[in-house]
Amino acid sequence: MLENKNVLKVISLIIAIFLWVYVMGEVNPETKEKISDIEVTFVNTDQLADEGLAVVHNQDIKISAVIKGKRSVVNDTKKTGVTATVDVAGASKGSNRGKVNLELPSGVTLDTISDETIKYRVEDSVEVKKDVEIDFVGDTDTDTDLVPWAYDTYPGTVKVTGAESIVDDVYAVRGKITSNVVSESAKTVEVELIPVKKDGTEVQGVVLNHTKAKTTVQLMEAKDVDVSITPKNVPDGREVDSITGVDSVKVVGSAGALADLESIMATVDLSEIKSEEKKELNFSLPAGVYLYNKGNTTEVTVKLKTAR
Structure with missing residues (x-):
């Protein structure tokens, strides 16, 4: 009798598993799933640009949403992700609020969303030129005192x-190169450029x-x-x-270019100074010699007095 009961239990379990597989695979029931960290992007920014305006978008804006639909479609949507946009066409200078639009595939609908609207700011659009800087990261593969350099x-x-407020934060446009790819032989490399603040953050x-x-x-x-x-x-x-403020600076170059170099020339423009002011030096460097930009101070303090 006990053996029969055990057999029935096993058969019942097998039937339950088959029923579950059938429901999940064949019937494909309705389900709900939460998707987090959906990045919000602004669209139709070109229309703002035509009016000399731009969105202040200095950080990632992310929302979450609960979607519903057939289990298989919802699972596929979770894998591929969803797109969230805010249309800024017609926005005006100052504070604005825009509706968040989720682009969902056929068969999937929105159940709830963490933020139905997003607050954003519009400012004057500006354009400035920034120098490209090359930054080396890591160590070289040599034991010499040679330094990696880009020119x-x-x-x-x-x-x-x-x-305007975001562009004002840009100190330079920087490309990073790993030092171990640099050797004593010159070679050309391509780098991705990133706008950075003075402290190096993007x-x-x-x-x-x-x-x-x-x-x-x-x-x-x-x-x-010497300078x-x-x-x-x-x-x-x-x-x-x-x-x-500046008596000497560090320069880099080939062994031949630096062999007999003991000093370099620099000028300082005093046309707008009244009595005392800090000014940048303008260097005149020999061919193949470059000013080393790490730790070099190129700003001097100039004091004027009445001519005798």
């Missing part, structure tokens, strides 16, 4: 376009007219050299009292 970068400047929400650059990289020698400063455009009735 003949094209383009050397990039146009940055976007909302600035989001701007458009670059070039997203890649080509540059020549090579391991070079580094050397500290000879010549003032230019000294105001009438004034003369230089002192120029302080």
Whole structure:
């Protein structure tokens, strides 16, 4: 009798499993699933650009939603993801609020959404030119004191376009290269360009007219050299009292270019100085010699006095 009961239990379990598989696979019941971290993008921004405006979009905007439909379709939708957009056509300068639109496949409907509308800001669109900087990360594969260097970068400047407050955050457009790909032989590499703040963090929400650059990289020698400063455009009735802040700088170049180099020339424009001010130096570098940009101070303090 006990054996019969056990057999019946096993048969019942098998039947239950088959029924479950049938319901899940064949009947394909309705189900609900939550999808998180749906990134919201703005559309029709070109219409704002035509009016000289741009959306302030300096961070990722993400929402979540619960969708419903047949289990198989809902599962496929979770795998492929969904798109959320806000149409900014017709937005005005200042604060705006736009409806979030979810693009869902046929057979799937929206049950609930975390944010039906998104608040965003519109500002004047500006365009500025920023220098392209090449940053090396990691160590080289050599034990020498040579440093990785990039030169003949094209383009050397990039146009940055976007909302005024966001573009103001862009210090430079930077490309990163791993140091171990650089050797004593020059070679050309292509890098992705990223707009960054002064501290190196990425600035989001701007458009670059070039997203890649080509540059020549090579391991070079580094050397500290003296700086000879010549003032230019000294105001009438004034003369230089002192120029302080930079006595020497580090430069890089080939062994031949640096062999006999002990000092370099620099000028400082004093046309707008009244008494004391900080000014950037403009360097005159020999061919094949470059100013090393890490740790170099190129700003001097200039004091003027009444001419005798």
